[in-house]
Amino acid sequence: MRRPIRTVTVTAACVGVLLVGAGGPGAAVHAAVRSAVDCADPGQPINPVPWPQQMLGPERAWPFTQGGGVTVAVLDSGVDAHHPQLAGRVADGFDAVAGGGSANDDCLGTGTQVAGVIAAGQAPAVGFVGLAPRVWILPIRVLDERGASGGVAAPDVLARGIDAALSWNADVLAVSAVSYTDDTRLRDAVARAVSRGVVVVAAVGDRGDEQATGIIPYPAAYPGVVGVGAIDEAGERWRGSQQGSFVDLVAPGGAVPTLQRGAGMTVVNGTGVACAFAAGAVALVHARRGDPQADEMVRQLLATAVPAAGGDAYGHGIVNPYGAVTDRVAGNGPEPLPALVRPPAEASPAWARSRELAIAGSVVALLVVLTVLVTAVAMPRGRRRLWRSASAAAPANRVEPDEPGPPVSLFPAG
Numbered sequence: 001m002r003r004p005i006r007t008v009t010v011t012a013a014c015v016g017v018l019l020v021g022a023g024g025p026g027a028a029v030h031a032a033v034r035s036a037v038d039c040a041d042p043g044q045p046i047n048p049v050p051w052p053q054q055m056l057g058p059e060r061a062w063p064f065t066q067g068g069g070v071t072v073a074v075l076d077s078g079v080d081a082h083h084p085q086l087a088g089r090v091a092d093g094f095d096a097v098a099g100g101g102s103a104n105d106d107c108l109g110t111g112t113q114v115a116g117v118i119a120a121g122q123a124p125a126v127g128f129v130g131l132a133p134r135v136w137i138l139p140i141r142v143l144d145e146r147g148a149s150g151g152v153a154a155p156d157v158l159a160r161g162i163d164a165a166l167s168w169n170a171d172v173l174a175v176s177a178v179s180y181t182d183d184t185r186l187r188d189a190v191a192r193a194v195s196r197g198v199v200v201v202a203a204v205g206d207r208g209d210e211q212a213t214g215i216i217p218y219p220a221a222y223p224g225v226v227g228v229g230a231i232d233e234a235g236e237r238w239r240g241s242q243q244g245s246f247v248d249l250v251a252p253g254g255a256v257p258t259l260q261r262g263a264g265m266t267v268v269n270g271t272g273v274a275c276a277f278a279a280g281a282v283a284l285v286h287a288r289r290g291d292p293q294a295d296e297m298v299r300q301l302l303a304t305a306v307p308a309a310g311g312d313a314y315g316h317g318i319v320n321p322y323g324a325v326t327d328r329v330a331g332n333g334p335e336p337l338p339a340l341v342r343p344p345a346e347a348s349p350a351w352a353r354s355r356e357l358a359i360a361g362s363v364v365a366l367l368v369v370l371t372v373l374v375t376a377v378a379m380p381r382g383r384r385r386l387w388r389s390a391s392a393a394a395p396a397n398r399v400e401p402d403e404p405g406p407p408v409s410l411f412p413a414g
Helices: 012-021 025-036 051-056 110-119 155-167 184-195 271-289 294-303 321-326 349-384
Strands: 071-076 136-141 172-175 199-203 225-231 249-252 256-259 265-268
Touching (some): 051 249, 071 155, 071 271, 110 136, 110 256, 110 265, 110 271, 136 155, 155 172, 155 184, 199 271, 199 294, 225 294, 249 271, 256 271, 271 294
Parallel strands (some): 071 136, 172 199, 199 225, 225 249
Antiparallel strands (some): 256 265
16 A cells, blocks of 8 residues: 655654653653654545445444444554544554554554544544444554565564454454465464454455566465455456455455544555455444354355456455345255155044035035026026926827728819
8 A cells, every 4th residue: 555654853852752751761762763764644634425435335234233342453554543533442452573562553554544444433524434433443563664565564473463363352353464475374373263263354465467477465365264355436456456266355445545644534555455344344244243153254245245347356246334234145055845744644623624514515516506507497498488387288089990981082173
């Protein structure tokens, strides 16, 4: 992620003030060294609602949950705990680079940018707000504050940071820093997180516009990790977002407004802020479901994604916070039908009574039909005979003569 920087000159007088006010020589020297580093400038006010919020619509999920009770660890450069939109919701954290100490300050600013996308609260006259504005942020510093790493963390430092997040009982890990070394220590730390039911969401790296191929980002490429790529406002792959089978989801990562260390906001690019959108969605699902299984949350996140252009640059699609919170995803396969049960040999009394009623009804219906048919035939005939008996009179008894009679002339003479 690109950011403006400024040069700060620390005089001996400044160091003296730090020695007096910091509560001890060690803390004072550490603070003086940090102040002498080229730290990112504070941001500027950005009032309109940013395009990622308009695209994802997280406010539709807030009537159900805003992420309260969930801890999201941000593995980056630390988080500015004094930013007005994060104040009161950032833990001390752990500095994995130094091997000890807190991480609730941020010289580079990238960790604050990620934390802002996840958890920034509402501020007057500011349209920007995080996806899960009530989560608790646990900052884990894994990037050297001098900025020479370019967003790339040493694998052993990342492993130490993941273990620290687990010791703080983080529910979700947002690993916005990337390593390009497959290291056993990092692989084992990720496996420990997955085995404990912690969802690990990781950026897939910002080297997509380089000519070299086969650049594998870790921990995004490890099993059980949700790898997140970046898209721009048009829904197309941000040019720096890496492509490969390690991409499970995409989220806004091109020209994204977010918080900046010190105060105000800035506009950044990168898969690190895209990772933050996915981690915020996981936090919402976690808070909504109570204490769900990690694989259930991952399946919910992937199954509710909005279809994208396709290919290994987009994974399952665009993260969908509202759908992830409200939709119900079916299980892995269809439910089996219940087994057929043979009816008992002896019919129940109710069945016998129903049978008797059916037979009686059939007899009555047959009689009615016969009556109707007989009536239909008899009525016309009765009317024709004026309702007289249809029996014929007995024939007359005529006696035939034994001898024939005289001949009869058929044609009498003129």
